[in-house]
Amino acid sequence: MKGIVSKIALGEADAGFVYRTDARPVAADTRTVALPAWAQPPIRYELAVVQASKHRAAAAAFVRQVLSKRGRLLLAKAGFGLPKRP
Numbered sequence: 001m002k003g004i005v006s007k008i009a010l011g012e013a014d015a016g017f018v019y020r021t022d023a024r025p026v027a028a029d030t031r032t033v034a035l036p037a038w039a040q041p042p043i044r045y046e047l048a049v050v051q052a053s054k055h056r057a058a059a060a061a062f063v064r065q066v067l068s069k070r071g072r073l074l075l076a077k078a079g080f081g082l083p084k085r086p
Contacts, residue, residue: 005030019043021079047083 004016009026023032047066049059065071072082 024079045080 004013005018005022005026007013008016009029020032020034023030047063049056049063053059066075067083076082
């Protein structure tokens with residue numbers, strides 16, 4: 001996706017489909033057009049601790065950090081939807 005954003009920002013392409021978060025760094029050089037909700041596929045990212053991980057405690061701490069109040073705030077600030085709590 002970032003390759004598409006770069007091509008558009010450099011004038012090497014006329015248009016492209018990218019995530020809003022990928023377009024943000026070149027906002028001064030490009031124009032974005034929001035797609036209607038019906039044209040947007042649902043995008044979901046999964047977060048889990050791998051059961052066989054050698055670093056389960058660190059992985060679990062990372063998951064807790066992402067789901068924390070601060071983690072949710074940072075995700076929202078970056079333009080991501082908020083994760084559902086387990």
